[in-house]
Amino acid sequence: MNYELQQFKADFFKALAHPMRIRILELLSEGDKSVNEIQALIGSEGSAVSQQLAILRSKNVVYGSKEGTTVIYSLRDPLVKDLLQVAKRIFDNHLVGAISLLESMRTSDPT
Incomplete structure (x- = not known):
């Protein structure tokens, strides 16, 4: 695999590395939305949503x-x-x- 592809993947996953950006992408997976719609659905300030959208735009995700x-x-x-x-x-x-691990630990616990 060439370096450029690896770098693209790393940059792409960096763009996803924030809970609000993931939530925005989940919302956009349901359909196109404006900043105001995204803001209302997330329950966050418009500036925070705009900031995260700018990052997603700069990485060509949205x-x-x-x-x-x-x-x-x-x-x-x-x-x-x-x-x-x-x-x-x-x-x-x-x-x-x-x-499953917790259940097996619980059932094997002698106390």
Whole structure:
């Protein structure tokens, strides 16, 4: 694998490395939204949402298109939705593993 591809992947995952950015991407996976819509759904200040959108834009994860005075944000690649779903499945697998470990520890505890 060449260095440029590895660097792209590292930069891409850095762009995802914030809980609010993940939430924004989850919301955009459901459909295009304005900053105000995202802000209302997240329950955060507009400046915080705008800041996170700027990072996602700079890494080419999302893009904005102007409709009148409103900017509507979209996922640049719909495969991001699949990536988020795979990440959730990985999390669920870890959770199931942790629960199984706890249950086995509980049943083997002699006290």
